[in-house]
Amino acid sequence: MDYRYLGNSGLKVSAITYGNWLTHASQVENDVAVQCVRAALDAGISTFDTADVYANTAAEVVLGEALKGERREGLEILTKVYWPTGPKGKNDTGLSRKHIMESINGSLRRLQTDYVDVYQAHRYDTETPLVETMQAFADIVRQGKALYIGVSEWTAEQIREGVKLSRELGFQLVSNQPQYSMLWRVIEDEVVPTSEELGVSQIVFSPVAQGVLTGKYVPGEPVPEGSRATDEKGGADFVKRFLREDVLRRVQGLAPVAAEAGLSMAQLAVAWVLQNPNVASAIIGASRPEQVEENVRAAGVSLAPELMALVDEVLGDVVERDPELTQLNAPQARVV
Incomplete structure (x- = not known):
């Protein structure tokens, strides 16, 4: 396992983070969830990401039980609000x-x-003054309930404003958690350069594009039974944007690229996001321990520049790059 500094801080996280969005207390039974967490720990993963909203708080309960008895100082536990x-x-x-x-x-x-x-602030709140939010985070840090603060899916300007206030209030905003993959690169033009300037890292989710970059969704064929695309608890809504025929045809073209690199398609996808120097960690989920064991092999992989260029050539114009999509996909008002 590779370990990287998170933002401009002294905190190191594992290059692969184990996340339990759409899995714990939802898609998988609790005993399997514990097996996946054990597999993550055995593979050297020390960073675990969750959120209070996952399974309406139940995912945090499952993760807490799964990590019980582990040396707390050896773990990095992340959650969101x-x-x-x-x-x-x-x-x-x-x-x-x-x-x-x-x-x-x-x-x-x-x-x-x-x-x-x-x-982590799970999204930007348009209805609360940012200074109120940041003051609350400052107090939580001073109370010792959180060591660092992060955000998720904030725009470049929102990150800049947040960092400014965090410095004035005496705490560190060290990370942003955006969606990022070979197919979804909307953070590259604005969020990444701003974050690099300010000392903020990315902890990226969906590096395998909801499973699409594994190649299991074949153009012209029904989606596989039991896949994310059949999950009526929310998974299907997130993956459908990538299930266009033109996207799936292009993704199939990555199979020989992965073979040339000596990787599975999933490993190639995870390794690809980790080539970005502003990415501290890539979040993987799992419904089976074997998925953890496979994806963790992407840590420490170095992809040659010509192979990175070949990925761009294969995917062509199906890649989404518009930086405005971060704002357009964000809630414009609180969701109740």
Whole structure:
């Protein structure tokens, strides 16, 4: 396993993060979830990402149980706040001081820990003054309930404003968690350069584009049974943007590229995002321990420049690069 510094901080995280979005307490049974976490630990993964909204808080419970008994100092546990949780009342959402302060306490209780290593704003809250949000985060850091602060899917300008306030308030905003893959590169033109300037790393999700970059979705054929595209609990909604015939045909063309690199297509996809120097870690999910064992082999892989260029050539114009999509896909108002 490769370990990298997170932003302009002294904190190291594993290059592969184990995440439990759409899996724990949802797609997989709890005993299998524990097996996946054990496989992650055995592979050298020390960084675990979750959120209070995953399975409406149940995913945090599963992760807390799975990590019970592990040496806390050897782990980096990340969670998030923003989306509605619990009974989803008027204040059970957003980044108000009230919701943040109540949510961190709930997350710590469910995760069975005294602190999280990185507490992340799961989205930008257009209805709460940013200074209120950042003051709440500053207080949580001073209380020792979080060591660092991160954000998720913020625009370059929002990250810049957040970093400015964090420095004034005396804490470190060290990371952004965006979607990033060979097919979805919207952070490259604005978010990455701004983050590099400010000392913020990316912890990227969906490096395999919801499974599309594994090659298992074949153009002209039905989607495989049990795949993310058949998940009615939310997975199908996220993967459908990539299930166009032109995208799937291009993805099939990556098979010989992966073979040339001595990797599976999934390993190639994860290794590809890790070539970006601003990416500290790539989040993988798993419904079977074997998936963890396969994807972790992408850590430490160096892809030759000519192979990276070949990926661009194969995928061509199906790659999404518009930086405006970060803002367009963000909630314009709180979701209740």
